[in-house]
Amino acid sequence: MNPPRKTQDAPRDNSDGLRRDAERQLGPDRARALAEGREPDPFAWLGPHPRGDAWQVLAIDHGAAEMSIATLDGRYPMAPVAGVPGLFSGTVPDPAPYLLRGRSGGQEWEYEDAYRFGPVLGQIDEYLIGEGTHQQLWRALGAHVITHQGVGGTHFAVWAPNARRVAVLGDFNGWDARRHGMRRRGSTGVWEIFIPNIGDGTAYKFALTGAHGEPVPQKADPVGFGAEHPPATASVVRAVGAHDWRDGDWMARRAEAQSVSAPISIYEVHLGSWKRVVEDGNRPLSYLELARDLVGYAVEMGFTHLELLPISEFPFDGSWGYQPVGLYAPTIRFGTPDEFRELVEAAHAAGIGILLDWVPGHFPADAHGLARFDGTALYEHADPREGFHQDWNTLIYNYGRREVANFLTANALYWLEEFHADGLRVDAVASMLYRDYSRKDGEWVPNILGGRENLEAIEFLQGVNTVAYGTVSGIMTVAEESTSFPGVSRPVDAGGLGFGYKWNMGWMNDTLEYIRHEPVHRSHHHNQLTFGLVYAFSENFILPISHDEVVHGKGSMLSKMPGDDWQKFANLRAYYGFMWTHPGKKLLFMGCEFAQRREWNHDGSLDWHLLDDPRHRGIQSLLRDLNHLYRDLPALHRRDAEAEGFGWIEGGAAAESVLAYARYGAPGDAPVVVVCNFTPVPRHGWRIGMPRDGKWEQRLNSDAGIYGGSGMVAPAIVTADGDEYQGYDQSALVDLPPLSVLIYEAA
Structure with missing residues (x-):
């Protein structure tokens, strides 16, 4: 609340008495400490305090030559405290709302006195902070735009238990650490102050003094809700909790x-x-x-x-x-x-x-x-x-x-x-x-x-x-x-x-190491593809190809692949097909979905122009289809973290670098069979056991022409007959394109 201003009333001149009262009550050392920003408890002195039948107001304003107090009843003079520049003292009949008015060189200004406002934090906040159990700590600490004692402003609170003094700095006080020293709240180590008439968008920092009076570098707010654009380092007041969510x-x-x-x-x-x-x-x-x-x-x-x-x-x-x-x-x-x-x-x-x-x-x-x-x-x-x-x-x-x-x-x-x-x-x-x-x-x-x-x-x-x-x-x-x-x-x-x-970092390391090898050498590293299934259900795993795999000299996903350009793309398509059908949720870093050629550079954009090349566009199309298939087929995700959701069909064909496995969902979900060929050699009539007899429909072929593959035709429908094989009562013959993954769903 801003009281009416009676600027026509001249203040009464009793400055000599005010000066002597302030000097007697403060003492010269404390007066200088207040004015110089060294007093650890400014609220004990600044602002209104009872003095007999009246109230003394002590204020700091280093830019003022003269100061007075404006209340509802008129203006009251303030006198400079002798020998202490910037410190003024005055008396009012009661502690009603008032404004401070400064004057210097023909200019006048007035403002609310931050030291006339009481604490904001309550006892519950203090207790929970001291106990270390304040689950909504951000509602107590930080900078909050509020209305306090009828006046709008910002409440600042910060935890600094070993500081001797803490102050708030900003444009509102000329970044002057002598102004706006904070109030310490008991034994919690929290300091707070309400500063009137500042709000959203205000830049600020904290000025702290160490326990023995040593200066501490100016600090941003640990619980600040906004910040300046780097390289600037101040915190910025931002409103919290006001968004009208529609989700x-x-x-x-x-x-x-x-x-x-x-x-x-x-x-x-x-x-x-x-x-x-x-x-x-x-x-x-x-x-x-x-x-x-x-x-x-x-x-x-x-x-x-x-x-x-x-x-x-x-x-x-x-x-x-x-x-x-x-x-x-x-x-x-x-x-x-x-x-x-x-x-x-x-x-x-x-x-x-x-x-x-x-x-x-x-x-x-x-x-x-x-x-x-x-x-x-x-x-x-x-x-x-x-x-x-x-x-x-x-x-x-x-x-x-x-x-x-x-x-x-x-x-x-x-x-x-x-x-x-x-x-x-x-x-x-x-x-x-x-x-x-x-x-x-x-x-x-x-x-x-x-x-x-x-x-x-x-x-x-x-x-x-x-x-x-x-x-x-x-x-x-x-x-x-x-x-x-x-x-x-x-x-x-x-x-x-x-x-x-x-x-699942182990899976990531093993499989990336495997896929780096030339196909002719992969038979000696077959266990790097299969070992992950030993522990695949010991945790709820996410299979990550993250930013860490495409920086610091590791190259892009495409550059990890061996062979000429055609083989690089084919290997990458097969790897993604294997990843998206392996138990575990999926994570892929941006750019990997269209086979970015160079390492990721945080200072520039992804190379979106590569999508003009049908090979890169083919990888992107494959990823899109893998994602949709992964979502559409319950067998590929519903029991990701359960051993019952996976079954080996062929895990030991190391010489041929071929894998085959089944994925299962809940009862009633159609099972899925996945066959991987990690060599550039087409394999015709490859027999695999099938979990169910009857027809199986091809849902994806990573070697398809639309993905940039060779376009070798693998049967759209295969039929599982009564020939027992690999522990299953029925089996089917499948043609395996080079460097490919095939996905079949029971029809």
Whole structure:
């Protein structure tokens, strides 16, 4: 509430008395500390405080030569405190709303006094923050546009338990750390202040002073909801919780769409390089443009989900988002948080789920980030043997500190609740699980039991999954876990980590190594194709061909293939056919679906012009058809995580590099038979056992001419007769095209 201004009333001149009162009450040292921004408890002095029958108002304004107080009843003078530039004192009869008025060089200005407003955070917030169980931490901390005591403004709150003083900086105070020192809330380590008349779009940072008075680099808000465009590093006030969601239909059915019995085919995307607007400075697409183009493409290609490389704000483009500073801020590179919500909503309207890569394993040491946030190792371990990640020159979260675990757990819920994300893929889980990850002897600290497992990280991951699944219905969590840690996708109450799915890195490594070999040598590596079935049902697996496989000198998927150009494309088609019929959900990085020739470059667009070449267009068509077939045939997805959903027909034809297997759905679902020929040699009249007698219809031939193949005709219908073979009561003769995968469905 802004009180009426009675500018015609001249203030009474009692400045000498005001000056003497302020000096007597403050003392010269504290007065200077207040004016210079060194006083740890400015709310104890600034603003209105009772002094006998009146109220003394103390204020700081380094730009003012004169100051006064405007109330409903008139104006009251303020006097400068002797020897302390910028500090003024005045008296009013009561603490009713007032404005501060400054004057200098013929200019006047007036504003609300932030120090006349009471606290915003309640006792429940304090209790939950102190306990480390505030599941909606973002509703307490961060910057929130609110109306407080009748006045609009922004409430700032930040956790900095070891700081001596914290202040908010921004254009609203000339980025002056002497202004807007915050109020400390008890023993929680939280500092807060309500600053009137600033709102959405305001840039800000925190200025912290260490416990012993040492300066700390200015910090972005750990729970900031927006950020400036890099390389600028300030946080930006953004509204939270005001979006009018219109995706109720999707939300009601997503649990079924993301279950282990559902077809899940994920298109992994780096938003900055999927497609660029060459005519406009080669800029990336915005969230709103992606809502139209990317979502439309995913639908056309038959993918069920989009997985986005991290979009939490990050300073360095070359990290691809995997070194985030603003975990609560969607990157401004592509638009505002609300525009990101529009992308999510567009995907949901099209029946596409949105998964977000989430990085709770480490964070960069940028000065404006979490590193030594309050002058101490607050979010990270102090000991570099625990707190420094040697591979990435980053810092490791201290999962054993309850407030840090709360910060991360709440962040997971934030993306799921505030942005309707359908799931989180957790990056680098293996690096979190083991204290000796990528470390030599003597470079790591054993756990309390003397072992190498990071018990605190394990407890944290179990807690995140328990809270996420227990709080938000229908979501999925995915672990990128590259070791054989047991029970990654098993329930927490059964001793597992509680993830919904795990990336099958072993399958990926083995099969890519196999397909690199010239076909003449593949007979010696046959087990690299078959070994994955030994453990295929020990977890709920996703088969990943991710961005990591097409960077850092690994080449593109096409370049991994041996032989001349024709054989490269044929090998890639066969590999994709094998992948899409193998047990496990699917994930493919952008560009791999049309056989991008060069490695992925985050600074440029995918090479969409390659689709002018029928060979690349053929790979794209194959992927589209594989996706639709995978979704249409229950046998290919319904029992992905069950041994009963798979049966070997021919697993031992190593000399010929031929595989044959059956996929089964629920009772009543037609079974599917898959035959793979990983040599360029056509094989006519190849007999295979069949799970059912009668006719079998060909549903896909990866060697078909429409995909760029040789066009060798494989029978559209084969008949399984009574000849027993390979343990089945009936069998059929099949012609196998070179470097091909055939899919047959029981008619």
